Amino acid sequence: MTPQDLAAKTGENIGTSEWVEMSQERINQFADATGDHQFIHIDEEKAKMTPFGGTIAHGFLTLSMIPYLGANSDIPKVDNVKMGVNYGGNNTRFIAPVRAGKRIRGHWKLVEMIEKRPGQWQQTAEITMEIEGEDKPALICEWITQYFV
Template identity: 75%
Template structure:
């Protein structure tokens, strides 16, 4: 599909990802990578005593799953993309914790797609990360990225 054809889908939910498990190992690796070793993320015994009842993923870990969930989704892909980059977020809200061992998936609604320069497209996507079996999503983010054709 051309970028112009994709732009015609503005306002539509354009895809849903596969389910992905957020393991304790992934949480620990994120803690090591970021230096955020708060006990609610990495100390299973201490975290049991909190209202969460166990360890939870970092909010930024959940946010960082957006590109991977998008890649594992059925979202249409524009033809001829040479490269894509994250551009930033307009809004991010962490609504519910992702407990270790839970599965999440992304839902993607295209809010805007504009050509900034010839061959450089900027999209704004509303991404909702659902937690399997829970009423509230983990997060809702209005995320921007750019791709080059």
């Protein structure tokens, strides 16, 4: 799809990712990578004593799943992309905790697709991270990606 064709979908839901499990192993690996070893993420016994009832994924782990989930989704792909880069986010809110072992998936709504300069497109998408079997999403954010074509 051309960037112009994608821009015509502004305001529409443009895709949903596959489900991915937020396993305790993934959470532990993220804790090691970031140095965030707070007990609510890695100590299953202590975490049982909290209102969460067990360990939960880091909010930033959930946020960091955006590229993986986007790549494993039915979001339309822009033709002839030489490079895509994360540009940042707007209005990120962590709504509900993701308990270890739960599955999440992302839903994308196109907010904006503009050409910043010839061959450089900027996409802003509202992403809602659904938790399987839960009423509230894990997070809602606007994520900005730039594509170079």
